Amino acid sequence: VKRNNVAIRDGRFSPDGRVIGTAGYNGIVNIWDVESGQKLNRIVAAKSGRSANCVRFVSNGSESGNEMLVGCEDRRIVQFDLRLKQQENDAFDGCSDAVLVYESHQGSVNSVVFIDEGRKFVSSSEDRSLRVWEYGIPVVIKYIAEPEMYSMPITALHPNGKVMCCQSMNNEVVSYGIRESDRFRKNVKKCFRGHLVAGYACGLSFSPDGSILASADSIGRTFLWDWKTTKLLNCIPSHDKVCIDVDWHPTIPNLLATCSWDATIKLWQ
DSSP states (O other), rough: OOOSOOOEEEEEOOOTOOOOEETTTTEEEEEEETTTEEEEEEEEETTTTOOOEEEOOOOSGGTTTTTTEETTTTTTEEEEEEEGGTTTTTTTTTTTSEEEEOOOSSSSSEEEEEEEGGGGEEEEETTTEEOOOOOOOEEEEEEEEEEEEEOOOEEEOOOOOOOOOOTTTEEEEEEEEETTTTOOBOOOOSSSOOOOTTTTTTOEOTTSSSSEEEEEEEEEEEEEEEEETTOOEEEEEEEOOOOOEEOOOOOOOOOOEETTSSSOEEEEE
């Protein structure tokens, strides 16, 4: 797909893998057909001059792949239903065509991650807070902010669905228990250190079995930690410039992809 005229901030597959949603710095989310590369929908998600920072497809029930959330620089999280408009020329408007708008953050919304089998989601922001929402109800049900918290632009859900990890701008990966019994408390025993990410939204990814946590790094390295012990397993000098994201293959457990500002994508075994 080469028909984007602006830099892409984020991209995600739909749950069935048939389409890709890309969020751009111009505030527009485009929906692309994976097989043909054709643009299916165009969504003006953010207000004029603001970027669309992240896009996440709903993966719960009949809404799976049809509804999505877009986190925006204008402090909003906007919910869209792709079934409302099926033609590329019928662009969605972030104000008039939004199914719901979630507003509470006091800064740019950096990430959104679904939890509790898609019934809830957690958002992170430049306001140095985490907020928990019931999907479909634009009211915060849990507000997480502490004086020692840093901005956490990247979040990742552990495959067991019980823990969420956040890339903190003080060069740590911190974790929170997200079950009702855990009350979204920080788990001080699950803190991963050694990498440098301050000032960069470097990605996180869990291996399919959840045994290894991988993180990108601002000086081109890839870090691998043992999830159970938090010990560093490997530090790979993977790129010449910032390693901005990392992702495990969903079905091949020993295959890891990294991408960088040096314009390369690498696969590691």
